[in-house]
Amino acid sequence: MSDEGRLVAERYRLVERIGRGGMGTVWRAADELLGRQVAIKQLHISPHLADDELATLYERTRREAQSAARIAHPNVVVVHDVVDDRSVPCIVMEYVPSTTLADVLKRKGRIEPEEAARIGRGMIAALRAAHAAGVLHRDVKPGNVLLGTGGSHGPGHHADGDPGDHATSGAHRAVGRGPLGDGRVVLTDFGIAVASGTSTLTKTGELVGSIDYVAPERVKGGKPGPASDLWALGATLYQAVEGRPPFRKDTAFETAYAIAVDELPPLRHAGVLAPLVEALLDKDPDARPSAETVEWTLRAAAAEA
Structure with missing residues (x-):
């Protein structure tokens, strides 16, 4: 029924x-x-x-x-x-009448660097606000990026039904204008987020999040931090411009190993975003740019494009 x-x-x-x-x-x-x-x-x-x-x-x-x-x-x-x-x-x-970045990439394969930069600006603004509030997202991925499509229902939200799946399975209905929405970018699904000062909800050794976007320090059993969310942002931008996650292999175990030890596959379609994506995907969290630097660089990249 x-x-x-x-x-x-x-x-x-x-x-x-x-x-x-x-x-x-x-x-x-x-x-x-x-x-x-x-x-x-x-x-x-x-x-x-x-x-x-x-x-x-x-x-x-x-x-x-x-x-x-x-x-x-x-x-x-x-x-x-x-x-x-x-x-x-x-x-x-x-309720946000929307499609997801994952749905757009499934349909189009990849998007142009200037559009990826626009979406990235919305994502980094959301992460800066979350980190300022003491909240880590821990599952930043294309399926959790909503691209508003306007429409007759007014503002609202379509959320991924599963914050922990390896592949996003939530369906997001596009209503209204254009394949990439009307401009609003919304980061959603804080279902596995952890507020600072609270205990985690994972058993020892259990990874929470979609493996393609899990930072190397987390794969190695380290404690996640704001830099881990920025790595996931980098992996999302890589997939947006290249059409596939940077370290995806045939199995989750092989993907996790590649994230931990493999060199980043060369970016071929990133254009002005290439240096930023490479910096975000540095294995060392301390070597990644700050959220403020990421936002400034995305704005500069959009202006250059």
Whole structure:
């Protein structure tokens, strides 16, 4: 039986499923109290989960909302509420009519450096705001970059249903103008983000995030930091201009090994972005440029292009 039309928390009417992944389903919903459209992310609960695993999933969902709610910035999705739905926590978010960078790259293969620079500026602005609030994203990837397409529904949010999948499986509906959107770039899905000063939600040795975008220090078991998010930004920009993640191999293990030890494959289509992407993908986190430098360089690259 479909959940379409069902009322959640006596307030949110589920209208249309817009994303689905291993850990969650995202719906466009109508807020019947305030008369606006929202997105609701429902957590998937396996009946075979142990109590401690179930508690971890619950805590991850609540922490996603808490982390995102600490960041007030137009390039970060707005979190409105956290509600219980049949004993499962759900996050109520801004609804952004959008496509994702992952969907665009799947369709087009790669994009031009000037467009990648524009998208990168939105991403680095979001990361600077997050890091200033003491929040690490830890899953920056093309599937978590929303490209607003305008449309008749007004501002809102389409979120990746699964923050931890190796490949993004959430579907994002494009509404309105143009293949690359109307200009708004939104970083979403803080589902595995960790606020500074809080304990991690991973078991010893477990990597959280999509392996193609996991920084070398994390592959080697080190503690993630802001520089790890910047490495993931570099990997995302590399894929945007080259058409594939920089270190992807046939298996996740081989990819992780390549990230840790292999030289960066040469950039052939990056143009003015090449020096920045190479710097972001430095194996040494201390050698990567600061977020401020990244933002300045992206603006200069766009002006040069």
